[in-house]
Amino acid sequence: MTAGTGWSEAMIGQVAAALFDSPSHGLPSLDRSAQDLLDPTIPHETRAVLASQAFMRFGGWLRYGLIDSETHDPRLLDPAEAAALHRTLDRALVEGRLGEALDALAPDLRDYQILRAEMLRLMALQPIWPQIEDGPTLVAADRGPRVDQLRARLAAVGLYREDWSAGDPFDLRLETAVRRYQGRANLSPSGQLDRPTLQQLNVTPQARMAQLRVNLEQRRWQSRTPGRRNIRVNLADFSLEAWEDGRLARQFEVMVGRQVSSTPEFSEDMQYIVLNPWWGIPGGLAQTRFQSFRRNPGLAAQLGFRIYDANGSQISVYDIDWSRWGRNWPYRMSQPPGSTNPMGEVKFIFPNSYNVYIHDTTERDRFSETRRDFSAACIRVRDPLLLAQWVLSGQADWDGDRIEQVAAGSTPTVVWLDERMPVHINYWTVVGDADGEVRYLNDLYHRDDGLIDRYQQAYAAAAETGWSRISRRATVSSAGN
Structure with missing residues (x-):
């Protein structure tokens, strides 16, 4: 036509x-x-x-x-x-x-329409949010104009009631409201007005709208090929979601890369999982580990590490030429399955150029923290065997009991997926929750500003x-x- x-x-x-x-x-x-x-x-x-x-x-x-x-x-x-x-x-x-x-x-x-509703709200209201003057960290018992400004700002987002008077001290009720705000933004919930919290609170409505535009755009990127069954990780929210037929099936907490080793954004297909995996240590981490072995060579044998030279031959830690330290380091190192192996009981492999994957961890107690950027770029998942059960659901001979039985041993076991599963690693700093609430997250890796600038340029050109x-x-x- x-x-x-x-x-x-x-x-x-x-x-x-x-x-x-x-x-x-x-x-x-x-x-x-x-x-x-x-x-x-x-x-x-x-x-x-x-x-x-x-x-x-x-x-x-x-x-x-x-x-x-x-x-x-x-x-x-x-x-x-x-x-x-x-x-x-x-x-x-x-x-x-x-x-x-x-x-x-x-x-x-799921949250595209929630973010759209938020955009309509901001467009309709054009709110004027109270700003908080710059200054030192505010803590319990502090008084003054900045404490009043903090109360007014939290009241503007519905986290504090209006029944307060100018000059009231920084009390427990205000500390609780600050903690709630920090938790929603994935900041460390100190209950104090520290520098990261002040920066978040002082973002203008106009800047929020620009951030929201970019996050709506990011949803458009992913909507093209999500996959019938797929995994979506939001690095900024420390979360992993398992989706099936357009429905959220399971949700998991994750740890992500530190700022110096930030986790990249990409999409690839998961091809297999490994129960009881070996740990092949990346070069940068290997050098750190080798430093401890240089001070205490017996530690390598104690932890079960195997060390290989440039020809691939296994050598003793006592055969290492330490004079080559810091130059062309010719050694690689790996650790077998066990209680000290940082890969834990399972890792999920979706081959990619970044050598990033999802895996278990031995530092499980750190999932109790709100801000969880602890890894060297890989994604550590809480309840990894539960995720493995979902990934392998419907696959012959791999029910939950079989997975737990194999994981309880020490034999590395590769399980190929009958159907490849898309894994989407995202960095979304605005999210809509199931109850319709919108959360503006801490820009952990400071990626938003550059993306917003590029989007605004295209936005202006296409106006x-x-x-x-x-x-x-x-x-x-x-x-x-």
């Missing part, structure tokens, strides 16, 4: 109504295009062509995003994507459901600025020729 054919006035109106919603998706305004589509002084044929163009543009943004997920450059549709959108448009014209077709192109992810009217003039001129 060619552009401009098959359009009724009602269908043009459906597209116009959808275009007015563009800002709620965190996308540039298309109001001027919508107004042109509703302008009775413009010939129907011209508006039909404009409606086709608008459907493709807005639909492309909803389905594929405004910027590229890897380069963060403005995104153009490739031929296959454009063809798919054209087929969607053709079907919608036949069925007369243009608005529904555009709605269906938006991400079908309407006469696009519809320029297209209309070109169409009218072409029709006149």
